[in-house]
Amino acid sequence: MIHSLFLINHTGDIFLEKHWKSVIGRSVCDYFFEAREKAVEPENVPPVLQTPHHYLISIYRGKLFFLSVIQTEVPPLFVIEFLHRVADTIQDYFGECSEGVIKDNVVTVYELLEEMLDNGFPLATESNVLKEMIRPPTILRSVVNTLTGASNVGDTLPTGQLSNVPWRRVGVKYTNNEAYFDVIEEIDAILDKSGTTVFAEIQGVIEACVRLTGMPDLTLSFMNPRLLDDVSFHPCVRFKRWESERVLSFIPPDGNFTLMNYHVSSQNLVAIPVYVKQSISFFETGPCGRLDITIGPKQTMGKTVEGLMVTIHMPKAVLSANLTATQGTYTYDLATKVLVWDIGKLNPQKLPNLKGSLTTQAGTPKPEDNPSLNIDLKIQQLAISGLKVSRLDMYGEKYKPFKGVKYLTKAGKFQIYIYMFIFLENLMSYLLFEWLQCVLKHSI
């Protein structure tokens, strides 16, 4: 299936290669580089490329390209998903997935890749199993290793692969037994100029950090499970229990993992925590425009909005911005034409405002481009959908674990259009058409 993997940094250097079958020369990447040239942004490189003898499937993660070479038919998602799993594993091991980290730990990464695939087919992708075979580096261990020559390869054999609970390693022991669950929700929304919701939904994820001795069997139940519209689970979750009782029953992997993703879509339920009053206008004459943005709280359920940040992609013609913010700071990147206004905590008594003038390039016509506002925010201790965990029970072990649940709401893809209507508002109206004909007649 997967023949080879090349890791390529943003400048186009191949800094790691791994072949699971016979070796394929680096020249195969030239096709990719060609496509990379063509696509201005790295995100725009097509994930699947066809070359005369191979197929190239790539992902872009952490400013790196993971490029795999395929020779025969294979579901492309299979490869993409696997490549992301590789990136996840690297992140899990070293804290981040970047060129520097991979170069520093090149041998460990290579060993990991060796274990993850066999002849191009995934062998061990569970982080618990991998960690049993190849221990993640810690500062202490690396010191000890250099002194004693010990290795970071586990000397015990990975028995996790053999069990029917492959995601959990055996013989786990902790002095403090704890299980934490973070319910994190993101609001994806598109608002139009007037603040009306065009589209809104909530993406939720439950991240778990479980450090429990032995083989605990956990059951997590919700106060209002009906809220969840669509869910996907970690393989450890017993699907049948969810279907029948709407509880999450599972033997958890050891350490951090994503227990479940969910989705709340019904639009009425989605509370939009802030509102934005904005006006961006450019004068027909003269090289300037005006900008005025105010943000205020809308439905925050009594919690404070933090980490508020507004990002605006300005039209290309905008040269500079001369603005004053009542709260926070703003930066305008001339190269990318991105205006970032970092507000911080939202104070409902004194609404933050950003106001001032924009300078456009002299001689160029008034920009027609449609700038859009992206909003970033955080609300602690609140799941905006109203989801609540009711209880966590543990079976199979005798001790009493420490349990905790945290809620957090974030803005995901929160976007506000600032568009101007050029089209007909009423589509069935032919008025404009008539008018157009008049105009055309007169103009000839």
Place this chain on the structure above:
Amino acid sequence: MSASSAFNDEKGGSSSVGEPEYGHDPASGGIFSSDYKRHDDLKEMLDSNKDSLKLEAMKRIVAMIARGKNASDLFPAVVKNVACKNIEVKKLVYVYLVRYAEEQQDLALLSISTFQRGLKDPNQLIRASALRVLSSIRVTIIVPIMMLAIKEAASDMSPYVRKTAAHAIPKLYSLDPEQKDQLIEVIEKLLADKTTLVAGSVVMAFEEVCPERIDLIHKNYRKLCNLLIDVEEWGQVVIINMLTRYARTQFLNPNMNESLLEEGSGGDRTFYGSDEDEDEDEEEKEKKAETPAMAKRKPYVMDPDHRLLLRNTKPLLQSRNAAVVMAVAQLYFHLAPKAEVGVIAKALVRLLRSHSEVQYVVLQNVATMTIKRRGMFEPYLKSFYIRSTDPTQIKVLKLEVLTNLANETNISTILREFQTYIKSMDKDFVAATIQAIGRCATNIGEVRDTCLNGLVQLLSNRDELVVAESVVVIKKLLQMQPEKHSDIIKHMAKLTDNIQVPMARASILWLIGEYCEHVPKIAPDVLRKMAKSFTNEEDIVKLQIINLAAKLYLTNSKQTKLLTQYVLNLAKYDQNYDIRDRARFIRQLIVPTEKSGALSKYAKKLFLALKPAPVLESPFKDRDHFQLGSLSHLLNAKAGGYQELPDWPEAAPDPSVRNVEVPEWTKCSSREKRKEKKVEKPFYSDSEGESGPTESADSESDSASGSESGSGSEESASRSESEESEDGSESEEEEEEEEEEKEKKKKKKELKKPVQESESEQSSEEEERKHQRKTKQRKSDSESESDEDEESESESSQSESEESESEAEVKKKKKAAESKPPSKPVKKESKKEKKEMSLLDLDDFEPAPSPQVTPVNTFLSNSLVTDLEGLSLSDTVLSPATIAPSSALKNYELLHRITGEGLSVEYCFSRQPFSPDANMVAVQMQFTNNATADTKNLHIEDVKLQSGMRVKEFSEIELLPAGETATAVMGIDFCDSTQAANFQLCTHTRKFFVSIQPPVGELMRPVFLTENEFKKEQEKLLHNLGQLMGMNEITEKLTLDMKCRNEHTIVQRVTTAANLSRVPCGSDKECRFAGRTVSSSSLVLVTVATKEEGAAQLTVNCEKMVIGTMLVKDILLALTQ
């Protein structure tokens, strides 16, 4: 080897030896000379006793590999550490081996014994990892070893080892596709495995090796469905994709009754009112007309197995793995009844929040689905709304989906959304949006005018690309109703002054030309302007100018005659030949001259014919003939190895094939019945008549289930009595293996013929047909199989009774087989059944072909067997020295008669000293001229050899008449390596490229040593050579084949495998052999020490490591097979 010696030379640090690899191959970028040292460093570190140093060295080497630097010259130093105790060093060595073994095959062989030892380890994880590395070393010589290892691992106790075996199958297959048949047997066995660990891997192997053998799945289908949810996620993807294909061949189309009511194509479309859709509808109606007719005949009831698949895959839509979700989605799309397909929409929409690459693939698939099943995604319309932060390719795909979802109820929202998009900064995306608006306009009649107006507005946009794209789309829209829109055309005519994009200019010109009667005043003026700028236009525009000129000339020649001629003259001297051609063609057609042909009368008809309006359709139309979610679907082109998704069958194949043997279990528990059969067996097999094959097949299937219940061995023992009596020393292992094979075969048969007895009444006819088909199908492979069998058998019998007598026997046997009438039913059976081979072969001993006399037959053959046994017993009395290995010389083919155009050449290693040069191996060649013409001047040319090798050619054979045979002897100095000698064999007319590759055993000549001498030499070898300490003794434990547990067979087998002579020896527990390599006269000492119960130890001492290792392999093989 040469590389390693080069190392030793260099140790002094002489930088003058400028080996280029060292230069560009630094462990880390440094100065030239330091790299030399660094490599030596690494070597020294690897040689040291400290694990920490070794580890450090290996880490640096692996880092080099990871960076793509060449580290192959360290191979000898690294491979020595393969047996290192430190687990990480070991792992890194494995990593290194797998990477470079292919390049250094000879040296890689050194490591193999370590893995073979690992395969026997009591720890399952070690067994598995040994198999994994062994199978990852891509060295062709070890194919048989791999095959053995895989077979063994496939029946390992540990499911993890079995899983590894499944992984190894595709590796071996890619290394040597000729192993396919054997591998299929292993796959079949593993498919029956009941653990989740194995399921995914074996289906993967199935897909890579034999995806066409869908019949292997029948029995395992229900089990796979039930296990599916517990299989690891990657295996799930593979299994689901395979089951989709399977279901398409086995079940009926669940939608065949509903196809009339198809919502996606039928009901909704009628609203569209556009002409081209109606055409399509008609086509579809025709299609539908066929299906209901069929459906009426039989109301559709879903096969419970079909339902099982759908039910068991559904929960997997909740998987966190996008690939699994997609796999289930495509399964539902291809297999589920229309009413149920909807469930996948939500899951797919969920995937849209994943990484952009995932989105990309999912959107492609959703785009295809929305064409067929629009209703499914309509509720999720808003999820496809585009964000400014999406990458362009995602935007374009979302646009595609939105366009496909558009209908008259939601078009207003969609168009409003499109309006925002047009203002985007991403110009490619804007262009795509304009196209999308165009498509909505053609599809939905109500909004056509609105869209058109919107687009016309865009014509005044400041961005040229936007305008150009709009023009192109407007052109297409106007073509549908030109008469209404002359104003727009006029407006566009004005644009020619400003728009520079060639495609847009060309489109405008075409429009004006096409509808010049609507704009009679403007058109000539446009032509005038265009004529002025003609030379500066792009080719595509020029062509349209010519077209415009021609059309105007035909409608309005008064005003435009001169202009047209001017344009045509310009075009006449254009650089582009297309334009010149077009001009010439048009001039002939429209300008009346005395010579103008008949065509010019029709010029008007030609140019002013009504053109059909273009169809704006989705690029995803008809993509669903590729299995969704596949690479081929994504690329819209067949990828290598893609398995077509078969069409639904007209009538459902027999569902009982999926019945697992449960009913047979009970049936077979009545043992007596079977035994009866057994007794009858020989009669059946030899009785004439058509009933023969069927009957025997019956009893086979019976016994198959019997053997499963554990009584098989006993049974087949009694059955193959005669077989055993033939070669009495057949080993248990072999028997077991054979039995397994038998079992498999029987199972195969069972698949085809399930529960035959109980249902034979009703389905006998069908069964009969199936059976016939099967025999036909099987015949081809079984034929080759049986050939092999014959060969192997002849070989084994040869080895037992080495006397020429036995050979003659074999020949006789073969002859008899040939002379036998092929129509004999017995023979047919022998082809089908391996087990019966021996039985029937005994027939062949009988000189007269009279198979009817069955009892006599068996009797006769039995007596013959006892005779033979007696012979082989008497052999043991003979002194081993009398064994003439020459009788066992193996012939190799050098040139096949077909490639040699009639000339065939075989060669063997005659084991005679080559008199002209003692350092050469004598190769005896036999030339046979099978052609009708004489061959002249046979000689050798253009010898290509590895360094150090030499060849002494045979003297030219001047004439080889047709049908004649000639022999010649040539000498080759192989330099004690198994490298091939390549040369051209020339006749007076042709040259053939051939190569001779010696087995390692032929690279030596026997020497005669006494026992004491032998021991002395062995000592010397062990302790003398400090440098290679321990490397020149290779010891391997083995279990002797049943047949070769006596001293004499051992001697015989060893001497057949290698050209060695026996050393007399006091103990009868040890056999010793000695020889010297031909080129370098290095001693080769072999000891086989036997212990109880067939256990033995093989020791080879030789200073040439490679020779030693390979020799061990060969002798092992000879002794264990």
